[in-house]
Amino acid sequence: xxxxxxxxxxxxxxxxxxxxxxxxxxxxxxxxxxxxxxxxxxxxxxxxxxxxxxxxxxxxxxxxxxxxxxxxxxxxxxxxxxxxxxxxxxxxxxxxxxxxxxxxxxxxxxxxxxxxxxxxxxxxxxxxxxxxx
Numbered sequence: 001x002x003x004x005x006x007x008x009x010x011x012x013x014x015x016x017x018x019x020x021x022x023x024x025x026x027x028x029x030x031x032x033x034x035x036x037x038x039x040x041x042x043x044x045x046x047x048x049x050x051x052x053x054x055x056x057x058x059x060x061x062x063x064x065x066x067x068x069x070x071x072x073x074x075x076x077x078x079x080x081x082x083x084x085x086x087x088x089x090x091x092x093x094x095x096x097x098x099x100x101x102x103x104x105x106x107x108x109x110x111x112x113x114x115x116x117x118x119x120x121x122x123x124x125x126x127x128x129x130x131x132x133x
Contacts, residue, residue, distance in 0.1 A: 006050075006051050006052075007052060008052070008053060009045060009052065009053035009054065009055045010053075010054055010055065010070075010073040011054075011055035011056070012055075012056060012057070012070070012073075012121070012123050013056075013057050013058075013059035013062040013121070014056050014057065014058060014059065014120070014121045015059065015060055015061070015062045015121055016060075016120060016121065017039075017042055017056065017058035020056050020119065020120045020121055021044055021046070021056060023090060023092075023120045024046050024056070024119075025046065026090075027087060027089075027090040028075070028083070028086065028087070030046035030047060030048055030054060031046065031047045032044055032045075032047070033045045033046065033047045033053060037058070039058065040058055040059075040060050041058060042057075042058040043055065043056065043057045043058065044056050048075060048076075049076065054073075054075075062121070070123075071124070072116065072123075072124035072125065072126050073123070073124075073125060074125075074126035074127070074128040075125060075126070075127060075128065076128050076130075077127050077128065077129050078129065079129065080098045080113040080114065080115050080127045080128070080129040081098045081113075081115075083115075084097070084098050084115040084127055087117045087125070087127075088117070092117045092118060092119065092120070093117060093118040094117045095116045095117055095118060095124065096114070096115055096116040097115060098113060098114070098115035098127070099113070099114065099115070100112070100113055101113075101114055103133065110130065110132050110133045111130070111132070112128060112129065112130040112133055113127075113128075113129035113130070114126055114127065114128055114129070115127045
């Protein structure tokens with residue numbers, strides 16, 4: 001019987017491909033797994049962890065103010081505060097400082113640390129730290 005075996009990737013357009021790839025690799029530590037195309041039609045998949053990737057497509061004329069239906073994407077981290085400081089140090093706009101939040105889940109409350117910032121193209125990135133979720 002067919003089943004979902006995991007979450008593979010999130011993809012977004014970048015108006016400045018080189019800047020976005022540099023940020024996610026140099027600042028957040030993702031590693032390039034595969035890249036293809038030539039300017040202005042490049043793309044890459046950056047490895048986050050296990051089988052999770054961030055896919056970036058070059059699109060110089062994309063309007064960063066219009067995120068479509070994507071609210072945000074979350075990257076799991078083992079230190080929300082330190083990772084947020086890396087993003088801030090790279091000039092990213094913090095939209096929510098790191099804080100502890102209790103999710104009142106039906107399976108019992110879950111304590112998580114979260115923070116949000118705008119990535120190089122205005123994409124909203126959540127940093128998510130939790131041992132239980």
